[in-house]
Amino acid sequence: MSELRIDDRLWSAKARNLSPYVPGEQPQHDNLCKLNTNENPFPPSPTVAAAISQVLADQADELRLYPAPESDDLRQALAQWYQLDSNQVFVGNGSDEVLALVFASFFMKERPVLTPDISYSFYPVYAQTFAVELVKIALAADFSVDPDSYRQPCSGIIIANPNAPTGILLALADIRKLVSEHPNAVIVIDEAYIDFAATDDNTAVSAITLINEFDNLLVTQTFSKSRSLAGLRVGMAFGNLSLIEALTRMKNSFNSYPLDKLAQAGARASVLDSDYFEQTCQTVINLRESLTAELTELGYQVLPSQANFVFARPKQGHASEVASKLREQGIIVRHFDKPRIEEYLRITVGTQAQHERLIAALRAMQAVDSVDISQ
Amino acid sequence: MSELRIDDRLWSAKARNLSPYVPGEQPQHDNLCKLNTNENPFPPSPTVAAAISQVLADQADELRLYPAPESDDLRQALAQWYQLDSNQVFVGNGSDEVLALVFASFFMKERPVLTPDISYSFYPVYAQTFAVELVKIALAADFSVDPDSYRQPCSGIIIANPNAPTGILLALADIRKLVSEHPNAVIVIDEAYIDFAATDDNTAVSAITLINEFDNLLVTQTFSKSRSLAGLRVGMAFGNLSLIEALTRMKNSFNSYPLDKLAQAGARASVLDSDYFEQTCQTVINLRESLTAELTELGYQVLPSQANFVFARPKQGHASEVASKLREQGIIVRHFDKPRIEEYLRITVGTQAQHERLIAALRAMQAVDSVDISQ
Numbered sequence: 001m002s003e004l005r006i007d008d009r010l011w012s013a014k015a016r017n018l019s020p021y022v023p024g025e026q027p028q029h030d031n032l033c034k035l036n037t038n039e040n041p042f043p044p045s046p047t048v049a050a051a052i053s054q055v056l057a058d059q060a061d062e063l064r065l066y067p068a069p070e071s072d073d074l075r076q077a078l079a080q081w082y083q084l085d086s087n088q089v090f091v092g093n094g095s096d097e098v099l100a101l102v103f104a105s106f107f108m109k110e111r112p113v114l115t116p117d118i119s120y121s122f123y124p125v126y127a128q129t130f131a132v133e134l135v136k137i138a139l140a141a142d143f144s145v146d147p148d149s150y151r152q153p154c155s156g157i158i159i160a161n162p163n164a165p166t167g168i169l170l171a172l173a174d175i176r177k178l179v180s181e182h183p184n185a186v187i188v189i190d191e192a193y194i195d196f197a198a199t200d201d202n203t204a205v206s207a208i209t210l211i212n213e214f215d216n217l218l219v220t221q222t223f224s225k226s227r228s229l230a231g232l233r234v235g236m237a238f239g240n241l242s243l244i245e246a247l248t249r250m251k252n253s254f255n256s257y258p259l260d261k262l263a264q265a266g267a268r269a270s271v272l273d274s275d276y277f278e279q280t281c282q283t284v285i286n287l288r289e290s291l292t293a294e295l296t297e298l299g300y301q302v303l304p305s306q307a308n309f310v311f312a313r314p315k316q317g318h319a320s321e322v323a324s325k326l327r328e329q330g331i332i333v334r335h336f337d338k339p340r341i342e343e344y345l346r347i348t349v350g351t352q353a354q355h356e357r358l359i360a361a362l363r364a365m366q367a368v369d370s371v372d373i374s375q
Numbered sequence: 376m377s378e379l380r381i382d383d384r385l386w387s388a389k390a391r392n393l394s395p396y397v398p399g400e401q402p403q404h405d406n407l408c409k410l411n412t413n414e415n416p417f418p419p420s421p422t423v424a425a426a427i428s429q430v431l432a433d434q435a436d437e438l439r440l441y442p443a444p445e446s447d448d449l450r451q452a453l454a455q456w457y458q459l460d461s462n463q464v465f466v467g468n469g470s471d472e473v474l475a476l477v478f479a480s481f482f483m484k485e486r487p488v489l490t491p492d493i494s495y496s497f498y499p500v501y502a503q504t505f506a507v508e509l510v511k512i513a514l515a516a517d518f519s520v521d522p523d524s525y526r527q528p529c530s531g532i533i534i535a536n537p538n539a540p541t542g543i544l545l546a547l548a549d550i551r552k553l554v555s556e557h558p559n560a561v562i563v564i565d566e567a568y569i570d571f572a573a574t575d576d577n578t579a580v581s582a583i584t585l586i587n588e589f590d591n592l593l594v595t596q597t598f599s600k601s602r603s604l605a606g607l608r609v610g611m612a613f614g615n616l617s618l619i620e621a622l623t624r625m626k627n628s629f630n631s632y633p634l635d636k637l638a639q640a641g642a643r644a645s646v647l648d649s650d651y652f653e654q655t656c657q658t659v660i661n662l663r664e665s666l667t668a669e670l671t672e673l674g675y676q677v678l679p680s681q682a683n684f685v686f687a688r689p690k691q692g693h694a695s696e697v698a699s700k701l702r703e704q705g706i707i708v709r710h711f712d713k714p715r716i717e718e719y720l721r722i723t724v725g726t727q728a729q730h731e732r733l734i735a736a737l738r739a740m741q742a743v744d745s746v747d748i749s750q
Contacts, residue, residue: 003590012483016723020627051605061418064603097630108387228439252395254480255472261606
């Protein structure tokens with residue numbers, strides 16, 4: 001669509017001033033090595049397709065009826081898995097929709113919302129959509145979050161944990177500090193990638209474990225990453241029932257039925273198959289560690305990731321050039337042309353075969369570069 | 376959830392002030408005669424379940440990938456069916472989500488938006504959510520829309536056509552008048568029920584036929600009624616490409632991927648099966664006419680409906696009492712406790728068997744009432 005033909009005469013000022021989120025591209029070519037949007041390299045639990053097929057076999061006629069508006073069965077399954085009450089659980093059409101409702105429900109206030117300067121690029125978009133003042137707090141030089149730098153008046157804080165695109169995990173003790181130091185602000189921990197995180201001593205990493213302690217903590221998660229269901233659009237939030245009630249009312253003022261009948265059934269089946277979930281997460285974690293080792297061996301500086309991607313800085317050559325050269329070979333990684341991170345590439349953890357293809361391409365690139373330099 | 380336990384201390388002012396939409400209830404009892412939420416009594420086209428099953432069989436693994444963010448294949452199918460260009464078509468998570476984006480994109484302006492005093496009860500909710508001034512224009516005494524009463528400064532007009540809960544159709548000539556008299560306002564015609572409408576001479580009833588003529592006309596529709604897919608959550612808008620572009624940008628500032636992979640495939644299959652669609656609509660129309668005749672015979676005053684419901688006033692007894700008595704027998708119809716319409720019942724067109732059960736119950740009720748009166 002040519003931009004020249006667009007006439008914004010009838011748009012609202014809000015529509016005119018938007019800078020929409022730009023998702024990583026979804027090219028549809030064969031033999032692509034797609035390591036750019038942090039999808040899971042493994043399929044969802046087979047029970048997901050089975051549960052949806054069951055609905056189609058037994059109740060296809062019931063697609064004529066509206067689905068359960070509050071997705072009760074799915075919320076019940078999530079509550080059971082996380083040892084919460086159903087009224088501490090909210091679900092939406094992907095965690096992106098959940099986050100939009102979070103901004104509207106808790107952040108549309110006079111005081112600003114604090115967030116790391118380097119984080120999920122949808123946060124500034126939501127801030128614009130909902131006229132929320134977003135103040136960016138610089139990450140430390142090693143790209144970690146320093147909780148002490150958040151000691152300022154605010155109506156909320158939103159932190160992705162592990163952070164994206166760095167992959168770095170903020171410890172639970174630091175989250176506890178943030179939540180207790182800001183009793184009158186809503187602290188949102190966006191745990192899209194938390195299921196790939198682990199501590200050395202196997203203690204908890206998810207802030208969900210703090211929910212019964214604090215009424216100002218909201219944790220968001222998604223089925224798109226660890227549960228391999230980006231195609232099904234399901235996200236969730238966990239928090240004190242009063243926070244969940246605000247989200248529910250906001251949802252019912254936008255769109256009463258965000259989750260269709262099949263998505264509810266499929267997501268629920270995924271939650272019930274905990275063995276598959278845990279095995280897949282562990283496999284991705286192992287692959288992340290081997291990818292990190294291989295990139296390090298190639299001279300890349302790789303940040304310590306607890307997510308299903310790594311953030312890596314090439315030894316030689318500009319990151320944007322490396323990304324372009326990989327693209328020529330059908331390998332897609334993500335490069336952000338932004339201050340502080342323009343020399344890094346975000347590479348999604350893929351299968352072993354995808355890693356071999358990536359590493360071979362990078363090695364060949366370095367060999368050519370070495371020849372160039374020696375000439 | 377007890378209201379007493381809700382603490383709104385951390386909510387935004389917007390969240391505190393919401394009066395969320397209250398959808399018709401979705402009771403889950405057996406043998407219920409559910410005539411309260413205007414769902415289609417017939418199942419969706421069998422090709423819908425077949426298409427979704429095909430995705431599950433061939434590409435279940437691809438549920439791990441994000442779906443097409445702009446639902447290209449579905450939009451293409453809709454464009455072909457309605458003889459439009461793809462860039463004149465927008466799709467969303469039910470027409471409720473589409474309407475929310477419409478309010479944000481076109482109605483957040485200084486001038487008010489005009490709408491009939493009796494119409495879809497989500498419009499005032501959106502107005503509150505997006506801080507839009509909504510001015511209600513009284514329907515005529517016969518509940519019809521008088522286009523002349525909309526001659527006042529506004530940024531937009533939204534009219535459900537056929538209107539809900541009256542079922543009355545506004546003629547295309549009147550819509551043309553509204554659109555041409557307000558060149559600087561966006562005129563939204565919410566055609567959730569249009570596929571059940573027909574003119575005596577078989578001329579067009581949908582405002583989609585005017586889209587290439589006017590750049591300020593937006594038409595919304597849904598898969599929830601005529602396509603029997605309320606459970607799949609798909610709605611759409613048709614309009615000039617500049618209006619569609621605004622909706623797309625607004626969507627991408629809320630939630631980039633509102634339609635999951637299965638919903639896209641299922642909705643597309645429904646569009647492609649035009650024979651089934653036309654047959655089902657005609658059957659519902661026939662059933663509406665027979666229901667109207669039977670209610671009229673019982674002494675009900677029935678408004679001339681072009682939708683898949685009728686709006687009917689009992690000859691004797693209060694509408695709310697009739698609704699309660701029907702409920703005791705497992706027959707659910709909708710009663711709105713609102714000025715001008717409190718004496719009417721909105722009854723969804725059901726199957727022949729459901730109509731027989733309803734009419735028998737109403738007849739028995741009148742027999743008892745007659746006895747009461749004669750005593």
